[in-house]
Amino acid sequence: MQSVRVSDLGKHEGEEVEVRGWLYNKRSSGSIHFLLVRDGSGLVQSVVVKGEVDDAIFQAADKLTQESSVIVRGVVRKDRRAPGGYELGVKDMHVVQVADEYPIALKEHGVDFLLDHRHLWIRTPRQNAILRIRSEVVKACRDFLDDRGFVLLDAPILTPAACEGTTTLFETDYFDTKAYLTQSGQLYMEAGAMAFGKVYCFGPTFRAEKSKTRRHLTEFWMVEPEMAYTELDESMNIQEELVSYVVGRVLERKSPELAVIGRDTGPLARVKPPFPRISYDEAVEILRRHGVDFEWGNDFGGQDETILSNEFDRPVFIHRYPVQCKAFYMKPDPKRPELALCADLLAPEGYGEIIGGGQRIDDPVLLESRIKDNRLPADAYTWYLDLRKYGSVPHSGFGLGIERTVAWICGLDHVRETIPFPRLINRIYP
């Protein structure tokens, strides 16, 4: 008999098939058991009627506990009341294992308990849907870039030096020296852009930051495109196309998952280019109009970003921050050298920053002085300076944070549910 995934049952109406899964929930009414079976692709109601199956099977169905592994065989029937639209009229059943009493019963638990049981929590429909959306976001980013001639260039994780300051680094012994976990693949992507024209990396990045906020993980994934012969405005064009494409793909391919988590898709449908672009100066004005006592020259905090992103019905770029609140490699604006040619993209609905990016310094003399001013280890940046000596060109890039993007698209309060096994300052288990 054919083994079929629940998501494919619609293609087998009227046929007898086998579904291999786990018991998610059960209702019984004397002579009928309604077994709600999940197989990781969906849920199917499997109806076991006394007299229509062996007595032993009917009794076994009665004893099934939550998350017991079970193979059910029966006929696929259309039933619009059933979850997924199809049910299974069970003819035979094989119990693989009757599960111990399941720690995550179908009731409310505290988030610490759920995170301690993350290996089981991911089985629930809501977490399952979020992580499927994450999977689609990743694929959509990759497809977008691959289709536009970007070459995937994996950046190293173990690095000899810090990209954005040395205070938030995880350090490890590396044979007879030290290594640090990467905070960004950007510098390597700049080398890649000079070699391939357009590249991206897509991997985990790390910050040993003691921030305990709803937007911070110590381990998170970023996609970081970098483009030679590209200035800030063109980079922003690509960013708004990328973000719109990603949101469109999720709407197109993951609408059942969005429904499971109860996401209002109205705001997502509005995510189309062009996105508004405001300057840092304009953003400061907005904050002050909202009564925030904001000092020019500072970076925006989480609450500032929430206020700013709530002003617009789609993602908004904030460009040209003061040089002092951005990284050493940002190119100054020739018209106002106290500003950097950079832009962050804030997601709407109060979500805040999902992209940081900018145009990089292409002048070797200026870059060298910035490395000195920032007291970075010059030796570790020799290769980075080389990129400005041998055919330097204007170039730009950006980094999109996957977890923040998924949190926004899913409408979640906290990034911790957007990654399979979140790492927080107080959590490295499971």
Added chain:
Amino acid sequence: MQSVRVSDLGKHEGEEVEVRGWLYNKRSSGSIHFLLVRDGSGLVQSVVVKGEVDDAIFQAADKLTQESSVIVRGVVRKDRRAPGGYELGVKDMHVVQVADEYPIALKEHGVDFLLDHRHLWIRTPRQNAILRIRSEVVKACRDFLDDRGFVLLDAPILTPAACEGTTTLFETDYFDTKAYLTQSGQLYMEAGAMAFGKVYCFGPTFRAEKSKTRRHLTEFWMVEPEMAYTELDESMNIQEELVSYVVGRVLERKSPELAVIGRDTGPLARVKPPFPRISYDEAVEILRRHGVDFEWGNDFGGQDETILSNEFDRPVFIHRYPVQCKAFYMKPDPKRPELALCADLLAPEGYGEIIGGGQRIDDPVLLESRIKDNRLPADAYTWYLDLRKYGSVPHSGFGLGIERTVAWICGLDHVRETIPFPRLINRIYP
């Protein structure tokens, strides 16, 4: 004027276009300069004829050094002698930067020198081609799995415990505890398989191993699928389909790159399922026939793998190794419990192991005793044991090493050229 990538010049024959790139090489014959310009997507011969351009431009072309950044404008002409099949009749040129004397001249260098200049070495056609093939291998793996209902589930990099022994771990302080860089996402994928049915992770993995061989990096990428309700044979079926698909994609889409590196594609064209499957016992027989004094119970070394893989004209599975030479989670063969239900896949042409995989222990009692026998920290594996208590099912998975796969497909002597910035025991720069 339209800016066009070299790879797209064929679509613009007869048109005037702009190419933005770098000078790769130059020939001059008095009144003509042949500038070989690379833009990361290919090379185009750009012909500057005295009298057809401003004198200033002709002189600037004369002074261009290797890797100078330059924008050339001109008419696309078919020329079958030219690299890529098209050349540019230059009308105008803008020199962005005249490069300093380039460290990697067009001559032979030692590999240490080249690795020290990896950020520039990747600009050369051969390295560029290898990394483009890597990019295609990654994409092909992902497409294969995504198209077959596997869900991407990123495994954590920072972990509380070792997957395959504790001697080869990179360790880092993690706030008030310790963390280790992952050696494999497999255990997490087992949790994922119980939640999604079929999952994979695809990320960097780490071994602090002092192996200085042509097959070892300290940081390398693996794709690790894991499937619930799947036994060893079925897993091998999927592996041979995956590997054949990946090789097919590279042959189909990257034949210019294979030509650049001079790869004989004959052996690759033979990579079609089914792959031969031999037992460990049979493999030992083959080694002994070749005069190797091999003791039953040992794992195969690099040279053994070379001998074995040379016996076959396509990848070969070796299955059912002795339990003692495989990881603690491998399920024993019910027919011969001294053997594990596992299989490695060796690439042909002497390349050796590219996949390791197997069926996992699904019995909680046996798994618990294995964890004890191997003196693994029980606390760290509580969650892993949970997977056997709550709906345990037969399940299998495997890990395919990207760098070894790329080395084989490209026909390279050493894996160090298969990753953008290789990490070796004596190398963490650039």
